[in-house]
Amino acid sequence: MSSQSALEVQDLARWFDVSAPWLTRVLERKPRRILKAVDGVSFSVPRGSTFAIVGESGCGKSTIARLAVGLHHPTRGEMNFAHGAGRDGRMRAQMIFQDPYACLNPRWRVKDIIAEPIHELGLRRGAAAVQARVTELLGLVGLARSDGEKYPHSFSGGQRQRISIARALATEPEFLVCDEPTSALDVSVQAQILNLMMDLQREFGLTYLLISHNLAVVRHASDQIAVMYLGRIVEQAPTEMLFRNPQHPYTRLLIDTIPDLEAPNRARQPLAGEVPSPIDPPSGCTFHPRCPYAQDICRQVSPPMAHDNDGRAIACHFPLTTARTSPLAGLAAVSAN
Numbered sequence: 001m002s003s004q005s006a007l008e009v010q011d012l013a014r015w016f017d018v019s020a021p022w023l024t025r026v027l028e029r030k031p032r033r034i035l036k037a038v039d040g041v042s043f044s045v046p047r048g049s050t051f052a053i054v055g056e057s058g059c060g061k062s063t064i065a066r067l068a069v070g071l072h073h074p075t076r077g078e079m080n081f082a083h084g085a086g087r088d089g090r091m092r093a094q095m096i097f098q099d100p101y102a103c104l105n106p107r108w109r110v111k112d113i114i115a116e117p118i119h120e121l122g123l124r125r126g127a128a129a130v131q132a133r134v135t136e137l138l139g140l141v142g143l144a145r146s147d148g149e150k151y152p153h154s155f156s157g158g159q160r161q162r163i164s165i166a167r168a169l170a171t172e173p174e175f176l177v178c179d180e181p182t183s184a185l186d187v188s189v190q191a192q193i194l195n196l197m198m199d200l201q202r203e204f205g206l207t208y209l210l211i212s213h214n215l216a217v218v219r220h221a222s223d224q225i226a227v228m229y230l231g232r233i234v235e236q237a238p239t240e241m242l243f244r245n246p247q248h249p250y251t252r253l254l255i256d257t258i259p260d261l262e263a264p265n266r267a268r269q270p271l272a273g274e275v276p277s278p279i280d281p282p283s284g285c286t287f288h289p290r291c292p293y294a295q296d297i298c299r300q301v302s303p304p305m306a307h308d309n310d311g312r313a314i315a316c317h318f319p320l321t322t323a324r325t326s327p328l329a330g331l332a333a334v335s336a337n
């Protein structure tokens with residue numbers, strides 16, 4: 001494992017057995033059904049950086065987040081953190097969820113919620129030291145000492161997310177897995193929480209795995225983006241490269257769904273159709289039924305992942321080259337006639 005990496009993921013897969021119960025299967029002659037939520041994903045996350053995973057609902061993002069914090073075990077492949085379990089035997093990866101309210105005990109005061117992991121892990125000795133640390137953590141996330149006396153229901157969604165960040169920081173993590181941390185929040189509050197996360201990253205050298213269905217949300221917060229479709233990464237690149245020159249048709253279509261204030265009249269191809277079921281995925285390239293460029297080979301052969309020297313990886317038989325980034329717009333213009 002490279003000393004620069006905080007996390008290396010190699011050929012990671014997580015399958016779920018979604019078959020009917022055994023007796024039903026035998027009596028009704030139903031086949032076993034396997035859902036490949038994540039199927040052969042590889043990436044590495046440099047220390048102190050933010051690696052975002054984006055894609056539509058059901059593509060496997062949350063399953064990767066859960067694998068990262070040990071809530072799922074891989075069916076195949078590996079996920080290695082640089083720090084391992086740490087010298088003190090504890091994992092330094094913590095998770096921040098979409099719905100902070102569901103993760104905060106409603107009967108506990110905020111100061112007790114934040115103090116619990118400090119006490120559990122023995123990170124401070126004595127009530128005064130724990131209390132001082134709680135006050136420090138509240139300050140770090142922009143809350144007042146007096147907020148510690150209140151219960152979670154007294155806070156807005158954004159403030160609750162600040163509380164769950166403080167609780168995560170209480171464990172002194174090196175790695176935070178953030179699963180849709182802002183999607184339950186108003187747009188203005190989303191930016192505040194993302195800015196807070198970026199400030200904390202700079203201050204403590206944290207590494208983030210940021211999961212989102214929304215490319216616009218991760219654009220300013222991430223260093224690299226992996227775009228997932230039906231359990232696989234279809235394109236991965238440094239953030240600005242991905243936005244400037246998306247090469248997978250799916251990435252291009254996702255970018256086209258972002259309202260663009262600078263070019264509101266730009267021709268766009270809508271992202272048509274639903275994500276197919278991962279229980280019975282399409283043959284070949286699983287994106288082919290929705291792809292404007294699909295040809296016979298796309299229906300038959302799954303494209304391998306190709307890496308270039310600039311840090312881009314892409315799995316597509318017909319990547320959009322720079323000269324070809326506008327045919328989608330061309331198609332839209334043709335279909336409008």
Ligand SMILES: Nc1ncnc2c1ncn2[C@@H]1O[C@H](COP(=O)(O)OP(=O)(O)OP(=O)(O)O)[C@@H](O)[C@H]1O
Pocket residue numbers: 016018035036037055056057058059060061062063064213278
């Ligand atoms: N425990 C499970 N048992 C069976 N299927 C599961 C389980 N967890 C996830 N899945 C399925 O795996 C696929 C990927 O789910 P996952 O939650 O990882 O996707 P996602 O991209 O995070 O979507 P969303 O944004 O809707 O959560 C989905 O089809 C989902 O129904």
